Amino acid sequence: MLNLLTSDQSRQADKYTIQHLSMQSIDLMERAALAFSEAFIKNYPDKMRSIAVYCGTGNNGGDGLAIARLLYRAGYRVDVKIARFSGKSSSDFDGNLARLMSQGIIFDEFRKIADLREEQASIIIDALLGTGLNKPLDGEWLTLVEWLNSLGRTVVSVDIPTGFKAEGPISKHDVTVKSELTISFQRPKINFLLPDSALCIKRFEVVDIGLDEGFIQALSTPYAILTDSSITRRLKKRKPFSHKGTFGHALIVAGGIQTMGAALLCAEACLNTGTGLTTASIPSEGLTALNIRIPEAMASLRYKNVIPADLAWEKYNAIAIGPGLGVSDESKLVLKQTLNSFRKPIVFDADAINLLASNPDLVNLVPKLSVLTPHVKEFDRLFGEHSNWWERLETGMNKAKELDCIIILKNRYSILFTPEGKCVFNPTGTPAMSSGGMGDVLTGMITSFLAQGYKPEDAAYLAVFIHGKAGQELSSQNRAYVVTAGSLLKDIPQAIGKMI
Numbered sequence: 001m002l003n004l005l006t007s008d009q010s011r012q013a014d015k016y017t018i019q020h021l022s023m024q025s026i027d028l029m030e031r032a033a034l035a036f037s038e039a040f041i042k043n044y045p046d047k048m049r050s051i052a053v054y055c056g057t058g059n060n061g062g063d064g065l066a067i068a069r070l071l072y073r074a075g076y077r078v079d080v081k082i083a084r085f086s087g088k089s090s091s092d093f094d095g096n097l098a099r100l101m102s103q104g105i106i107f108d109e110f111r112k113i114a115d116l117r118e119e120q121a122s123i124i125i126d127a128l129l130g131t132g133l134n135k136p137l138d139g140e141w142l143t144l145v146e147w148l149n150s151l152g153r154t155v156v157s158v159d160i161p162t163g164f165k166a167e168g169p170i171s172k173h174d175v176t177v178k179s180e181l182t183i184s185f186q187r188p189k190i191n192f193l194l195p196d197s198a199l200c201i202k203r204f205e206v207v208d209i210g211l212d213e214g215f216i217q218a219l220s221t222p223y224a225i226l227t228d229s230s231i232t233r234r235l236k237k238r239k240p241f242s243h244k245g246t247f248g249h250a251l252i253v254a255g256g257i258q259t260m261g262a263a264l265l266c267a268e269a270c271l272n273t274g275t276g277l278t279t280a281s282i283p284s285e286g287l288t289a290l291n292i293r294i295p296e297a298m299a300s301l302r303y304k305n306v307i308p309a310d311l312a313w314e315k316y317n318a319i320a321i322g323p324g325l326g327v328s329d330e331s332k333l334v335l336k337q338t339l340n341s342f343r344k345p346i347v348f349d350a351d352a353i354n355l356l357a358s359n360p361d362l363v364n365l366v367p368k369l370s371v372l373t374p375h376v377k378e379f380d381r382l383f384g385e386h387s388n389w390w391e392r393l394e395t396g397m398n399k400a401k402e403l404d405c406i407i408i409l410k411n412r413y414s415i416l417f418t419p420e421g422k423c424v425f426n427p428t429g430t431p432a433m434s435s436g437g438m439g440d441v442l443t444g445m446i447t448s449f450l451a452q453g454y455k456p457e458d459a460a461y462l463a464v465f466i467h468g469k470a471g472q473e474l475s476s477q478n479r480a481y482v483v484t485a486g487s488l489l490k491d492i493p494q495a496i497g498k499m500i
């Protein structure tokens with residue numbers, strides 16, 4: 001797992017790296033500029049496209065000057081425009097301006113917008129402001145950014161789009177550069193992983209600039225992002241003398257007469273993730289569907305949506321409740337009965353979350369280390385309305401501690417909150433997965449890992465990461481516009497097999 005950095009921590013890592021590698025800060029800037037330029041050249045190999053690099057006078061601007069020099073040397077047609085709105089400049093900006101001049105590269109400086117000339121370049125590199133941003137843009141900066149946005153050119157931002165905050169609440173009223181591509185240093189900024197970023201970032205790439213990883217990983221921060229190796233390390237190989245009893249028994253309490261599909265997807269995903277036995281607690285009307293679709297699963301029927309009084313709860317290692325369950329009074333009783341009968345961690349999804357939201361008294365019965373998997377609407381129903389995503393991060397961290405549960409806020413980059421206060425982002429997934437039933441599959445996967453004996457936190461990490469990875473692979477292999485839940489769950493065994 002990789003720690004994510006706030007702007008402040010990024011500055012600390014910068015300082016530490018410079019001290020410990022006995023290098024000059026301008027050399028670190030050169031590395032950043034080189035990493036940016038390599039990524040830029042891969043994305044925009046056509047050297048006939050003219051480039052204008054807009055630079056501020058801080059270190060983001062210094063990066064811009066170094067990038068301009070490197071791209072010029074690589075054969076691009078580069079123009080440099082420096083916004084001298086403030087009397088200050090950083091020393092590495094000054095150092096890079098001297099290097100730029102020594103190469104004979106032409107640059108323009110402007111002190112006010114009125115001095116700006118028409119822009120002809122087809123690509124604009126935005127190196128105006130970076131993580132040093134400390135207030136919303138106003139005055140000349142605001143006018144400049146609005147003007148750049150109005151040009152409709154391809155904009156590539158250095159480290160972060162000018163005006164966008166790396167962390168903290170985003171206001172819809174903040175004006176930022178709208179970038180086609182942002183090439184960010186060392187780590188994605190936390191706000192890149194929240195939907196608020198869609199306003200100004202179409203796509204981002206992260207480049208390694210050689211900041212000290214030991215220092216970064218030792219930083220105390222709640223924010224982290226999952227990696228392939230953090231998942232592989234957690235996956236357990238199947239033991240030589242294993243049998244179905246080795247891999248647990250899961251119960252999926254799901255489905256309604258008209259929503260049997262959710263139960264089927266969840267149960268099949270559970271089975272395909274490797275549980276020894278999977279039983280589906282479903283409405284009696286769904287038995288034929290279950291037998292036809294998943295002959296490997298067993299059924300425990302709910303007549304008139306009531307769980308039989310003699311259900312042997314103790315034989316299950318993990319339970320999922322919610323997909324397609326409905327929110328009727330009978331469904332509420334099903335939830336209540338489950339909460340009263342099973343004290344091991346439970347996976348709550350969909351209608352089980354809606355029922356918890358409308359019956360707060362039931363929340364106290366949620367077993368410790370359970371996993372709740374709300375999407376944003378369910379999250380707000382359960383914990384109250386939020387006006388931005390940063391607030392949701394704070395609520396998620398508080399509620400996971402308070403409930404002693406793992407909360408997975410499902411999104412393009414799902415966010416996992418743990419009882420220890422961690423806030424872990426999942427990088428895998430693709431917009432092609434935005435289709436019905438995906439959540440049911442995820443719930444089945446988490447329950448399966450739980451039933452197999454994984455710790456709840458690990459079960460959540462594994463399921464979310466592999467779910468997204470399988471979706472990504474399916475969409476890229478087949479160049480698929482959409483990946484359906486049914487196709488994804490078929491791919492789970494291979495997706496796990498590739499990672500182990």
Ligand SMILES: NC(=O)C1=CN([C@@H]2O[C@H](COP(=O)(O)OP(=O)(O)OC[C@H]3O[C@@H](n4cnc5c(N)ncnc54)[C@H](OP(=O)(O)O)[C@@H]3O)[C@@H](O)[C@H]2O)[C@@H](O)CC1
Pocket residue numbers: 010011013014028029032056057058059060061062063088090128129130131132133134135136137138141158159160185209211
């Ligand atoms: N960290 C790393 O590891 C590395 C970082 N690198 C690069 O450094 C960048 C950060 O640079 P930076 O700290 O010099 O700040 P930057 O963003 O250029 O801003 C300059 C000044 O602008 C001002 N200002 C702020 N908000 C404003 C506003 N709304 N309107 C007007 N002015 C405003 C503010 O000055 P103040 O207001 O305090 O006087 C601020 O100091 C980072 O994004 C990356 O590109 C790489 O080179 C190498 C490794």
Ligand SMILES: [K+]
Pocket residue numbers: 060126127128129130157158159160161162
């Ligand atoms: K920038």
